[in-house]
Amino acid sequence: MTILLSDPRVAAVPVRECGEPLVTLDASFGPARARVRSGLALRLLTARQLLPAGVGLRVVEGHRTLRDQEAIIASYSAQVRAAHPDADETEVRRLTSRFVAPVEVAPHVAGAAVDLTLVDVSTDGSGTPLDLGTAIDETPEQSQGRCSTDAPGIGPDARRHRDLMADALGTAGLVNYPTEWWHWSYGDRYWALLTGADAALYGPVERRTAVAA
Ligand SMILES: C[C@@H](N)C(=O)N[C@H](C)C(=O)O
Numbered sequence: 001m002t003i004l005l006s007d008p009r010v011a012a013v014p015v016r017e018c019g020e021p022l023v024t025l026d027a028s029f030g031p032a033r034a035r036v037r038s039g040l041a042l043r044l045l046t047a048r049q050l051l052p053a054g055v056g057l058r059v060v061e062g063h064r065t066l067r068d069q070e071a072i073i074a075s076y077s078a079q080v081r082a083a084h085p086d087a088d089e090t091e092v093r094r095l096t097s098r099f100v101a102p103v104e105v106a107p108h109v110a111g112a113a114v115d116l117t118l119v120d121v122s123t124d125g126s127g128t129p130l131d132l133g134t135a136i137d138e139t140p141e142q143s144q145g146r147c148s149t150d151a152p153g154i155g156p157d158a159r160r161h162r163d164l165m166a167d168a169l170g171t172a173g174l175v176n177y178p179t180e181w182w183h184w185s186y187g188d189r190y191w192a193l194l195t196g197a198d199a200a201l202y203g204p205v206e207r208r209t210a211v212a213a
Pocket residue numbers: 005072098099100101106107108113115137177180183
């Protein structure tokens with residue numbers, strides 16, 4: 001059964017901030033040059049080595065500001081209210097959290113999450129995106145549920161690529177948000193809950209100074 005980020009068990013996980021800096025991923029992870037905690041960056045390097053030759057990781061987003069998180073919540077919760085006019089505010093919050101995390105537990109705001117896909121780097125160094133079944137950031141409504149990692153109704157190539165991604169990232173220590181095939185995290189509260197860690201390693205970054213890496 002999927003645990004959503006709005007589940008009270010996620011917010012109940014304590015955070016023991018370890019103070020790791022944000023680092024900037026190099027261009028081999030894609031032009032976004034996302035910033036993530038250094039421990040997550042190391043695990044992404046490990047995950048990439050576990051992929052078959054010719055397949056790479058493209059990270060489209062890492063750390064996100066609190067303000068950006070709030071803007072995505074405002075935009076998507078308005079869509080949820082419109083699509084579910086009978087839902088009360090508790091249900092709107094639950095449905096919204098299928099696609100965007102409540103601010104208090106938001107993994108991207110902690111520098112603990114990446115949105116990423118797989119690319120074919122065998123013919124073109126910059127990488128051609130592989131079929132993962134939906135575009136990154138297609139909502140449950142837009143994708144008719146196919147954004148969920150285990151969704152039926154995606155083609156065999158997309159299934160194989162999602163499984164490849166899960167093997168590499170899972171082995172490297174990341175956890176997936178099951179309603180979004182592209183969202184993986186390490187060290188945040190959701191990760192701690194799923195792995196049984198005593199506490200999250202990373203809380204919100206906000207004004208922490210980034211360093212180059
Ligand atoms: C909005 C989407 N790209 C995303 O980042 N969702 C996760 C669950 C989040 O908000 O942390």
